Amino acid sequence: LAKTTQPISMDSYEGQEVNITCSHNNIATNDYITWYQQFPSQGPRFIIQGYKTKVTNEVASLFIPADRKSSTLSLPRVSLSDTAVYYCLVGTWYSSASKIIFGSGTRLSIRP
Amino acid sequence: DAGVIQSPRHEVTEMGQEVTLRCKPISGHDYLFWYRQTMMRGLELLIYFNNNVPIDDSGMPEDRFSAKMPNASFSTLKIQPSEPRDSAVYFCASRRTSGGAGTDTQYFGPGTRLTVL
Numbered sequence: 001l002a003k004t005t006q007p008i009s010m011d012s013y014e015g016q017e018v019n020i021t022c023s024h025n026n027i028a029t030n031d032y033i034t035w036y037q038q039f040p041s042q043g044p045r046f047i048i049q050g051y052k053t054k055v056t057n058e059v060a061s062l063f064i065p066a067d068r069k070s071s072t073l074s075l076p077r078v079s080l081s082d083t084a085v086y087y088c089l090v091g092t093w094y095s096s097a098s099k100i101i102f103g104s105g106t107r108l109s110i111r112p
Numbered sequence: 113d114a115g116v117i118q119s120p121r122h123e124v125t126e127m128g129q130e131v132t133l134r135c136k137p138i139s140g141h142d143y144l145f146w147y148r149q150t151m152m153r154g155l156e157l158l159i160y161f162n163n164n165v166p167i168d169d170s171g172m173p174e175d176r177f178s179a180k181m182p183n184a185s186f187s188t189l190k191i192q193p194s195e196p197r198d199s200a201v202y203f204c205a206s207r208r209t210s211g212g213a214g215t216d217t218q219y220f221g222p223g224t225r226l227t228v229l
Contacts, residue, residue: 043116043203043220044155087155102147102155 004088009107018075020106022088025069033064033071036087038105044087048073075108083110114138116221118204124227130192133224136185137206145218146179146189147203155203161187194228201225 005023012018024033032051036044048055050062050071061074075082085105117136125131137144145160159169164181172179176195181187191198205218 038155041223043205043223044218045220046217049217101157104154 003101004090004103006086006088006103006106008104009109011109011111012078013111014079015077018078018082018108020073020086020108021070022073023070024088024090027068027090028092030092031090032092033062033068034089035060035062035073036089036102038085038087044102047086078110080110080112082108084108116204116206116219118221118224120224121222122225124229125194126229127195128193130190131194131198131226131228133189133202133226135187135189135204135221137187137204138208138219139185141206141208141219143207143209144181144187145205146187147205148200149203149223150200158189196228199226199228
């Protein structure tokens with residue numbers, strides 16, 4: 001199983017772009033990279049998923065280099081409401097040995 | 113869609129009592145997951161079901177924990193007897209196999225906050 005490593009916490013200010021990097025050195029060929037967001041007292045919520053290069057949606061962008069050993073979640077122009085814990089997951093659901101490892105996530109704090 | 117529904121939202125019980133947590137997944141979803149979240153251990157997968165069949169329960173901490181899914185619209189997680197160290201937020205999540213590549217999105221419920229005194 002591919003283990004992920006993320007910074008424990010990050011701070012930023014409203015209006016800034018925030019980049020959170022996740023390391024996954026032993027990612028497998030079929031693994032995808034998925035990011036979830038969790039607000040206090042709520043369950044995690046899907047943000048974005050990708051396999052390689054760049055993926056963008058209305059919420060964030062995900063950058064994945066060619067070797068796929070890391071990925072970067074980019075949040076443009078953050079606001080106070082982006083304060084949350086962000087989890088990076090690596091895996092695939094089509095293996096009998098697959099297992100979800102959310103890890104400790106990155107606690108992002110946005111200040112005015 | 114109402115989303116994943118969990119009940120109760122809060123549960124306070126005494127050590128030794130039986131606790132039953134309930135989950136109704138999103139209609140049409142074929143996978144159901146039970147997680148536990150604590151400050152010390154983060155978010156842990158306990159067990160998951162596919163088409164009502166338990167697939168992987170290796171995350172269940174011990175025999176005091178059991179989970180069932182009698183039909184596609186209902187699942188329970190039972191702790192008997194409960195202990196103070198079981199205090200945590202328990203999440204249920206579901207997803208639908210799309211048949212495409214990648215990992216399909218999991219939809220989480222609001223969680224049940226369990227306190228065992």
